[in-house]
Amino acid sequence: MTPARRARRDVEDLLREAAPRALAAVVRRFGDFADSEDAVQEAMIDAARQWPAEGIPENPVGWLIAVASRRMTDRIRADSARRAREERLAVEPQPGPGAAADDTLALIFMCCRPELSPASAIALTLRAVGGLTTAEIAAAFLVPETTMGRRIARAKRTVAEADEPFGLPAPAERAERLRAALGVLYLIFNEGYAASEGPDLARTELSGEAIRLTRIARLALPEEPEVGGLLALMLLTDARRLARTDKRGELVPLDEQDRSLWDAAAIAEGGRILAEEMAKGAVGSYQLQAAIALAHDRARRAEDTDWAEILALYGLLEGVAPGPMVALNRAVAMAMAEGPEAGLALLAEVEPRLEGHHRVHAVRAHLLELAGDGPGAHTEYSRAAELTASLPEQRYLTRRAARLSAGGA
Amino acid sequence: MKFMLLQHYGRVEGDVPPMTEWKPEDVQAHIQFQKDLNAELRERGELVDAQGLAGPDLAKIVLATDGAPSVTDGPFAESKELLAGYRMIDVESEERAIEIAAQSSEGPGFNGVPLRQQIEVRQVMGPPEG
Numbered sequence: 001m002t003p004a005r006r007a008r009r010d011v012e013d014l015l016r017e018a019a020p021r022a023l024a025a026v027v028r029r030f031g032d033f034a035d036s037e038d039a040v041q042e043a044m045i046d047a048a049r050q051w052p053a054e055g056i057p058e059n060p061v062g063w064l065i066a067v068a069s070r071r072m073t074d075r076i077r078a079d080s081a082r083r084a085r086e087e088r089l090a091v092e093p094q095p096g097p098g099a100a101a102d103d104t105l106a107l108i109f110m111c112c113r114p115e116l117s118p119a120s121a122i123a124l125t126l127r128a129v130g131g132l133t134t135a136e137i138a139a140a141f142l143v144p145e146t147t148m149g150r151r152i153a154r155a156k157r158t159v160a161e162a163d164e165p166f167g168l169p170a171p172a173e174r175a176e177r178l179r180a181a182l183g184v185l186y187l188i189f190n191e192g193y194a195a196s197e198g199p200d201l202a203r204t205e206l207s208g209e210a211i212r213l214t215r216i217a218r219l220a221l222p223e224e225p226e227v228g229g230l231l232a233l234m235l236l237t238d239a240r241r242l243a244r245t246d247k248r249g250e251l252v253p254l255d256e257q258d259r260s261l262w263d264a265a266a267i268a269e270g271g272r273i274l275a276e277e278m279a280k281g282a283v284g285s286y287q288l289q290a291a292i293a294l295a296h297d298r299a300r301r302a303e304d305t306d307w308a309e310i311l312a313l314y315g316l317l318e319g320v321a322p323g324p325m326v327a328l329n330r331a332v333a334m335a336m337a338e339g340p341e342a343g344l345a346l347l348a349e350v351e352p353r354l355e356g357h358h359r360v361h362a363v364r365a366h367l368l369e370l371a372g373d374g375p376g377a378h379t380e381y382s383r384a385a386e387l388t389a390s391l392p393e394q395r396y397l398t399r400r401a402a403r404l405s406a407g408g409a
Numbered sequence: 410m411k412f413m414l415l416q417h418y419g420r421v422e423g424d425v426p427p428m429t430e431w432k433p434e435d436v437q438a439h440i441q442f443q444k445d446l447n448a449e450l451r452e453r454g455e456l457v458d459a460q461g462l463a464g465p466d467l468a469k470i471v472l473a474t475d476g477a478p479s480v481t482d483g484p485f486a487e488s489k490e491l492l493a494g495y496r497m498i499d500v501e502s503e504e505r506a507i508e509i510a511a512q513s514s515e516g517p518g519f520n521g522v523p524l525r526q527q528i529e530v531r532q533v534m535g536p537p538e539g
Contacts, residue, residue: 117501120454142411143457143499151454194536251537389410391534 007052014060015044019131022064024103027166030072034156037128043067105220106167112181120155121184127152130209182230185214189234207238228277229287235270236293239263251396255302267297285321307337324353340371358387378404411533412506414496420527425519442516461494506530
């Protein structure tokens, strides 16, 4: 990396850290979320242009707040109807330091309002809290910048209409809002994790961004074990990223992955965080999913996997967060722990709830293959390949089916 | 999730003459409808791309051969089945894609009567789920 490029990268990292803190300060001061967000974005663009050449200011957050506030003031001055506000500014206190994590969390809650669609909440969170530009977000989701710009603008309007004072949601709705916010962070993570090739490379950064934001949320909400549970789940899943695709970008199933490529440090950290959260005694679905991920991560070889433990964890997960996908995964665990026949029996129970879903066929194919029924597995792999809307999955399922027919099974 | 909404020549309800035989104001109304729909989808943050394709007379069928590729000119016997244009949208659900397809199917046609054009809705392949 050239020094100039390194300087630019340093500035970008710094800006992402600084963005939510600056935005929180400006929103608190001016009250107008949509305009404040624009002003901070503009200040960040100035910073990205100036800092690599002129050096990073001593107090980057303060610099952004000052520049964004100046823009806000200019805007307000230009609008005489808003003159009254200007007077209010003069007496309002400046935000104190040290509340960075709380500010970021408050912004996450603001951007993950339940009335926003997932795609809108994701885009708004990435821009307002993650400090990504509209162009970067558009590139990550492969839509034109204007379309993404409108999506973000609409989302901001929805947030503005809700007219919620800046800060954490009221206690009565805290649990529901937290669920929504964690759901959005997990979606951002998955958008990045699912990316595997070419134009999707920009997306892999989304996983890192989701992990960073969830880390901050955990600092601000240490009493909520599901926040740490989600962080552990992300770390324990992301640890397998390098092994998840081969050199050609094709999916590699868990039992065929080169486990030496797994990130041991991420697994250790995820395990440590999970243990801390579990000790708090309020087990939720993210902690259980993290525990399942950890059970896989701990096995040095695929055949060392403790399927009995995983089966038990899926049983608990079904109790906390029942759903057909959990049941489907439990069928796989059942097959691995107690044999393919037991798994197929459970699958038959689940199937009516997942009519026509490719995963049902993919799982049955896998279990039939384990049971030694080659032709049956071939039929089911082929059906799954026809029904999936995922290109890497379709390639994987097609290869799987082709291997069985070539093997003369 | 992204979807392609495909419009084909001919796939319309009843007996509608080709667009070149419509009244100019009907043609204009149809074009304006398509533009307005695109603007609406863009405003909602759902439009990825929308294009009309040049007519069947300019279409070519290409086939790999040992020497030079074999190229056949249009028009084709089944030009009704040829693609006339497409919209790529990025929406929350299949239901929303169907809603947009239905809206686009209602575009004004000959004598201002809704065209009720068949719209083929195809999901674009994406990364693996979860």
